[in-house]
Amino acid sequence: MTAASTLRSPQALADAGLIAPERLPALESVAAQYAVAITPALAELIDPADPADPIARQFLPAEAELEMNDLESADPIGDFTHSPVEGIVHRYPDRVLLKITHTCAVYCRFCFRREMVGPDGLKPLTPKALDAALAYVAEHPEIWEVIVTGGDPLVLSPRRLAELTERLAKIDHVKVVRFHTRVPAVDPQAITDDLVEALKCPGKAVYVALHANHPREMTAEVRAACAKFVDAGLPMISQTVLLKGVNDDPAVLGALMRAFVETRIKPYYLHQGDLAPGTGHLRTSVEEGRAVMREMRGRFSGLCQPTYVLDIPDGHGKVPIGPDYLAQGGEVEDPNGVSHPYPPRS
Secondary structure, three states, X not given: OOHHHOEOOHHHHHHOOOOOHHHHHHHHHHHHHOOOOEOHHHHHHXXXXXXXXXXXXXXXXXXXXXXXXXXXXXXXXXXXXXXXXXXXXXXXXXXXXXXXXXXXXXXXXXOOOOOOOOOOOOOOXXXXXXXXXXXXXXXXXXXXXXXXXXXXXXXXXXXXXXXXXXXXXXXXOOOEEEEEEOHHHHOHHHOOHHHHHHHOOOXXXXXXXXEOOOHHHOOHHHHHHHHHHHHOOOOEEEEEEOOOOOOOOHHHHHHHHHHHHHOOEEEEEEEOOOOOOOOHHHOOOHHHHHHHHHHHEOOEOHHHOOEEEEEEOOOOEEEEOOOOOEEOOOEEEOOOOOEEEOOOOO
């Protein structure tokens, strides 16, 4: 990792010319509540002269983060409600989250775990806590998939990741291991051959889920980092959050999905923004999201169509909320908005 060069405070952002010095007092208040970290690779992508820069909106702290409403929650999708032991979230019968660390390479301004991550967030799993978490997985034969997340698991050393995959490989009923990460997009130099090798888990299907939200994030360096996973036999899928002023435009979202597909990453989920504290300025409405997805259909390849989903607050699960094409009276709507009878009438 290039942690020594990562910008971790409003003062560092101001010194780098990414924020105006007169904003420092307000942004220090934001940083006191929510962690800040911007890698050199990301800093190079930000245009400080553009007040609407979509990379800056995702990563630079903003005064609006101090504005909260009664619907927002420190645990908007109910992680704690479904955590039987530290580090495990068991919300669905056949899979669990394993939150091995609460550190990230960068800290997104819309993060739904923003109260849990960062230097002042929850601590990494101790060896004893990790033992208990893996024991829980081993004791529940219904668990088919382990999703390694956090924080970002790829901030860990290849040695620690290899130790984890070696232990997961010994649990026979686990067939799939999935790693959720932003590291390839925000610190592509960190994706070394040793790290890729460490993710391999003998006898298991291993997937890497990349989180990226704007086509400008998919630089040549990022694509090369992702190619290391795919070339090593680790398929990749994508996760994207629908964000106001970042990707809530069909042309922008479509360009991102095309960039994924060109990089051999299958678009997977487009998330409705969660009700995390201080994120209202970045959330779209569901109606706006459905309209974007409707514009995507027919305009972009089927390979480029993610599933638009909502995590129901308080841990009730994830459901698809994309547009409907079946109308009342036995009609179906085509991608151009024209209705047709189905079955066709003679």
